[in-house]
Amino acid sequence: MDQSFMARAIELSLENIRRRNGGPFGAVIVKDGTIIAEGVNSVTAKNDPTAHAEIVAIREACSKLDTFSLTNCEIFTSCEPCPMCLGAIYWAHISCIYFGNAAADASKIGFDDSFIYLEFAQPLPARKIPMIQIMHDEALTAFRAWQQKPDKILY
Amino acid sequence: MDQSFMARAIELSLENIRRRNGGPFGAVIVKDGTIIAEGVNSVTAKNDPTAHAEIVAIREACSKLDTFSLTNCEIFTSCEPCPMCLGAIYWAHISCIYFGNAAADASKIGFDDSFIYLEFAQPLPARKIPMIQIMHDEALTAFRAWQQKPDKILY
Numbered sequence: 001m002d003q004s005f006m007a008r009a010i011e012l013s014l015e016n017i018r019r020r021n022g023g024p025f026g027a028v029i030v031k032d033g034t035i036i037a038e039g040v041n042s043v044t045a046k047n048d049p050t051a052h053a054e055i056v057a058i059r060e061a062c063s064k065l066d067t068f069s070l071t072n073c074e075i076f077t078s079c080e081p082c083p084m085c086l087g088a089i090y091w092a093h094i095s096c097i098y099f100g101n102a103a104a105d106a107s108k109i110g111f112d113d114s115f116i117y118l119e120f121a122q123p124l125p126a127r128k129i130p131m132i133q134i135m136h137d138e139a140l141t142a143f144r145a146w147q148q149k150p151d152k153i154l155y
Numbered sequence: 156m157d158q159s160f161m162a163r164a165i166e167l168s169l170e171n172i173r174r175r176n177g178g179p180f181g182a183v184i185v186k187d188g189t190i191i192a193e194g195v196n197s198v199t200a201k202n203d204p205t206a207h208a209e210i211v212a213i214r215e216a217c218s219k220l221d222t223f224s225l226t227n228c229e230i231f232t233s234c235e236p237c238p239m240c241l242g243a244i245y246w247a248h249i250s251c252i253y254f255g256n257a258a259a260d261a262s263k264i265g266f267d268d269s270f271i272y273l274e275f276a277q278p279l280p281a282r283k284i285p286m287i288q289i290m291h292d293e294a295l296t297a298f299r300a301w302q303q304k305p306d307k308i309l310y
Contacts, residue, residue, distance in 0.1 A: 003289065003290060006289055006290045006293075006294075007290070007293070010290065010293050010294050010296070010297060013294070013297040014296065014297045014300060017297065017300050017301055017304060017307075020306075020307075020308070022310075023301070023310070024297040024298055024300065024301040025297075026297075043223050043246075043310050044223060044308040044310055047217050047218065047221055047222055047223045048214055048217055048218075048223065049213065049217060049223045049224070049225075049243065049246040049247040049248075049310070050205070050210050050213060050214055050243045050246070050247075052246075055205050058204065058205060059203055059205055062202050062203055062204060063202065063203075066202055067202055068198050068199060068202045068203060068204045069204070070204075078294050078297060079294065080286070080288070082242055082246075083238050083239075083241065083242035083245075083275065084238075084239050084240075084241075084242025084243045084245075084246060085239075085242070086238065086239075086242075086275070087237055087238035087239025087240070087241075087242060087271055088204065088205050088239045089284065090238075090239075090267065090271045090274065090284065091198075091204040091205070091207075091237075091239060091267070091271075092204040092205075093204075094284065095284070096284065096285050096287070097284055097285065097286045097287070098287050098288075098289055099286065099287070099288055099289075099294075100288070100289065100290050100291055100293065100294025100295075101291065101294045101295060101297075101298055102288065102291070105294075105295065105298055106298075108298075109298050109301055109302050110309065112245065112246070116242055116245045116246075117275070119245065120238065120241070120272070120275055121275075121276065129244065129245065129249065129250070129251065129252055130251050130252065131235070131252045131254065132251070132252070132253050132254070133235070133253075133254055133255070133257065134158065134161055134253055134254075134255065135158060135161045135162070135165065135255050136255055136256065136257070138161075138162070138165050138255065139161075139165050139168070139233050139234065139254075139255025139256045139260075140255075140256060140260065141165070141169065142165060142168040142169045142172065142179040142180075142181075142233060142256075143179055143256060143260055143261075143263075143264050145169060145172050145179065146172055146178070146179040146264055147264050149172060151175075152172075152175075153175070153199040154265065155177075155178070155198050155199055155204070
């Protein structure tokens, strides 16, 4: 583990404030000891609530490597990933996460990370955003079609 | 609640299998009784592990409305959102979630949704992807700079 990678993620988070691009968050993705992608929070600049530093870096790394899997890559992020970004890291199969600030630190400066983690621990009917299941039988037809498809690409 | 919106999300999920674009998932975002954005899972076609139906639809809706907040919008998704997508829905401030299949259904056909939800419930040292905190003091400098910035755009 090279501290220079985290230093770069933190530098990106500071630059992002100065540039008025979004929240104070930066991330880099490292493969074989080299940074292959960088990301900064661009939520407000790009009108994209999914444009957190980690998501931006993951999309950039996958685009560069021409793959949807970042096995054998590490992510260095200036803050503990929020649930959205942690989910993305799992889907991308990144091998290790280094983080600087904790989710609790982000909450202290007004970000919802800890609140969203708490929501995930609630049963569906107790959550702040209502979650209502409808048309289950109809929806299952697509899952059955997927199961029966012989040439599907798994991810 | 109009069942035609969920019917459209399910139709998108079925089309997506036929088109070999990605997994069997579709979503639509509705505002004032009208579909304003649609999304399908495009992970394998676009080499983007974050391109789940809900994320694609959220990005499209925000782009169309020129905003990073989808307050007063509803999402109809053919499957219960995974942790990444549920996080994105919270960040986008969507008001209500309708879903067809459950996360457990997705797991039965080979998707990691339930596994990732279980991981979130584990303490950091027990998770499958190691999460290591480093350089906390240095990372906090960006959070302090954010707090002190008078003209920041909150989201």
